[in-house]
Amino acid sequence: MxxxxxxxxxxxxxxxDLAAVGREPWSGVRNYQARNxxxxxxxxxxxxxxxxxxxxxxxxxxxxxxxxAYPDPTQFVKTSDYYDPKSTQEEPRWALxxxxxxRKFKRIVSLEExxxxxxxxxxxxxxxxxxxLSVLPVTAGQWKTILSLE
DNA sequence: GCCAACGTTGGC
DNA sequence: GCCAACGTTGGC
Numbered sequence: 001m002x003x004x005x006x007x008x009x010x011x012x013x014x015x016x017d018l019a020a021v022g023r024e025p026w027s028g029v030r031n032y033q034a035r036n037x038x039x040x041x042x043x044x045x046x047x048x049x050x051x052x053x054x055x056x057x058x059x060x061x062x063x064x065x066x067x068x069a070y071p072d073p074t075q076f077v078k079t080s081d082y083y084d085p086k087s088t089q090e091e092p093r094w095a096l097x098x099x100x101x102x103r104k105f106k107r108i109v110s111l112e113e114x115x116x117x118x119x120x121x122x123x124x125x126x127x128x129x130x131x132x133l134s135v136l137p138v139t140a141g142q143w144k145t146i147l148s149l150e
Numbered sequence: 151g152c153c154a155a156c157g158t159t160g161g162c
Numbered sequence: 163g164c165c166a167a168c169g170t171t172g173g174c
Contacts, residue, residue: 053161054160
């Protein structure tokens with residue numbers, strides 16, 4: 001079992017939205033590194049659910065990977081914000097996985113708090129300077145440490 | 151293949 | 163709303 005962190009802007013799609021729908025295709029990722037991480041995911045992998053671009057950014061709950069990677073259908077939709085004219089059905093460029101709700105944290109584990117515990121989270125990709133990746137790997141040790149902060 | 155221009159991300 | 167950091171685009 002592997003672990004990941006996935007970012008979302010709560011104004012667009014929050015942990016409460018995920019709780020409401022139960023499961024969601026993680027469409028719209030248009031970064032090759034993030035896409036490659038999703039392709040490396042397996043059903044059952046753990047996901048730290050992160051709220052970005054909000055008053056208190058941080059990890060707000062747990063989700064899980066509930067599908068293998070498959071082509072992101074929005075890349076073919078001309079009217080979609082995520083349409084990619086260079087992508088074809090035969091050779092899709094973008095992939096996604098379905099993400100399932102696990103649980104919402106009783107309280108947010110804020111970015112500030114994560115930074116304060118950086119020494120226990122060595123080389124955490126989220127804390128790397130200028131990190132903008134929306135999907136990134138988490139080690140078993142980092143996962144454990146973060147759960148202990150909840 | 152270089153790199154300037156531009157667009158996006160995301161904390162603050 | 164600002165802006166640093168970074169990715170992508172496209173002219174050459």
